Amino acid sequence: MSPLLEARDLVRIYQTRRGLLGRPSNVRAVDGVSLKVRRGETLGVVGESGSGKSSLGRMLLGIDTAQGGAVYTNGKAMPVFGSPEWRSLRARIQMIYQDPLAALDRRISVAEQLREPLDIHRIDGSESRMARVHEVMLSVGLRLDQADKFPHELSGGQRQRVVIARALMTEPELLVCDEPVSALDVSIQAQVVNLLADLQHDRGLGMVFISHDLKVVRNLCDRVAVMYLGRIVEEGPADTIFSDPQHPYTQALVSSVPQPGRALKSRIILQGEPPNPGNRPPGCAFHPRCHKAEDICRHTVPETxxxxVECRAACHFAGHASLRELA
Structure with missing residues (x-):
């Protein structure tokens, strides 16, 4: 059976320029990324800011066109952005954005915004659309008296529930969640994460969950893909990634998550900032910050x-050392 979503060797390049007279440089925001999402599975995509996570999410939806590679849904190539076929597909693939207040129209009531996807895609008769709005509101924990509210009249957690409800209106098969809880406080984060987990379980949704919060990813995701400078450096089942990471970058990320019984000395502190993506280091892009780097890392790009079992890593020494040896 074809995966619900598959990306093959995706590439996205942006051109930047420093000042009016500066030379243009190419930034490979997404550089040869391949991944699969099965039905009913949640894939976490993690990495530092600037690693290309959000660009990848937009490419998976077809909003940003791939300059190399391709995206497939149910075994079929992603239609061209803006085409009737793409608009029809968007009813089945929805996105949950990071900033709910920016994602919502402040001039339109909650009910109108929830009904809008049904109007656009001509789903259900006009008489039953409001019933569908009320049904979805209740399913995400909103009260019916909030239907006439405007976004600024709701709390941050309530606004994010509206964004989730709007994404669910068309009964999608896949949700792409771009940092959906990063703007919320911890208690509200837990509520929204639990809501997403329940919805995914009840509806059998596939989900791509983009985040830099490893605690959330560990609790929610079935599989994890770790990105660094536009590339996936490690991918595998969440339990394996967090218990026995193979790539030094993943080891450093996982070591930063507090766990009972783990000594503080096992914490791996990454030195310096990520390199300029417009001037990628030769060899392994992570080698300037890697505690295990050797000569081969400085001139040879590691193969994935x-x-x-079901794990892959882009490191010359994958399989030779684990986080357990550092604890």
Whole structure:
């Protein structure tokens, strides 16, 4: 059976320029990314800011066109952005944005914004659309008296529930969630994460969950893909990634998550900032910050290789060392 969503060797390049007279440079925001999302599965995409996570999410939806590679849904190539076929597909693939207040129209009531996807895609008769609005509001924990509210009259958690409800209106097969809880406080984060987990379980949704919060990813995701400077450096089942990471970058990220019984000395502190993506280091892009870097890392780009059951990592030494040895 074809995966619900598949990306093959995706590339996205942006051209930047420093000042009016500066030379243009190419930034490979997404550089040869391949991944799959199965039905009913949640794939977490993690990495530091600037690693290309949000660009990848937009490419998976077809909003940003791939300059290399392709995206497939149910085995079929993603239609051209803006075409009737693409608009029809968007009813089945929806996005949940990071900033709910920016994602919502402040001039339109909650009910109108929830009904809008049904009007655009001509789903259900006009008489039953409001009933559908009320049904979805209740399913995400909103009260019916909030239907006439405007976004600024709601709390941050309530606004994010509206964004989730709007994404669910067309009964999609896949949700792409771009940092959906980063703007919320911890208690509200837990409520929204639990809501997403319940919806995913009840509806059998596929989900791509983009985040830099590893605690949330560990609790929610079935599989995890770790990005660094536009590339996936490690991918595998969430339990394996967090218990026995193979790539030094993943080891550093996982070591930063507090866990009972783990000594503080096992924490791996990354030195310096990520390199300029417009001037990628030769060899392994992570080698300037890597605690295991050797000469081969400085001049040879590592191939993605098997690093255990259903795991792969782009490291010359994957499989030779684990976080357990550092604890």
């Amino acid at each position: 290789r098997s690093a255990g």
